[in-house]
Amino acid sequence: MTKILIVDDEHMILEVLEAYFEKEGWQIFLAKNGVEALKKIKENAPDIVILDLMLPDISGEEVCRLTRKESDVPILMLTAKSAEEDLINGIVIGADDYVTKPFSPREVVIRAKAILRRVKKIGIANKLSFNHGDMNIDLAKKVVDIGGNSVILTPIEYKLLVGMASYPGRVYSRADLLDKVQEGGAYVEGYERSVDTHIKNLRKKVEADSRHPVYVLTVFGMGYKFGGTPDAFDTTF
Known part of the structure; x- marks a missing residue:
């Protein structure tokens, strides 16, 4: 059974979304503030979190940041903020998608399902393929090829x-990427800026023109993101 945590301080929103997701047969957990949300994320390990940004104790942004330090659970943000900068910031700190208030409960359900389908495909895929097969990543063998040619990457670059x-499309700060390459005890010398050096070396290996990258893109003032367009996932590779 799919588990979902809904975080909002408005009782009506919790009630409505709970009713809609109950119809889908999901197991539902509710939280009315940030502290309660963080506790329930740890205790219940939900498959997805619907997170309001405006909470009475700590902000939804802070809940998202703290969650991302320990978990990759998908997060769908609910926000009354419609300014482009605010929405981009939500994605930068780790949200997978967002819905602006007022919203249709049915849209929230559809977006949550879409996020979980995408995550499930990534989880079961043995191969990631992008730009009509130009880049292929064999996750089992840890092999990368570009245009049919194998690319030798260091463990950190990989x-x-x-x-x-x-x-694809999610913006990662240097700190986010540093956390990723340190998983499992991998060592990264220096500070967050050392990520820039590894990114530069990675681009030289995977880009046809590192000055005009297609895959490893800089988001100025924020960090980096992957710009490739996913092909169909191959689970039999």
């Missing part, structure tokens, strides 16, 4: 590439 390619 982790950076797979980390970003698993969520």
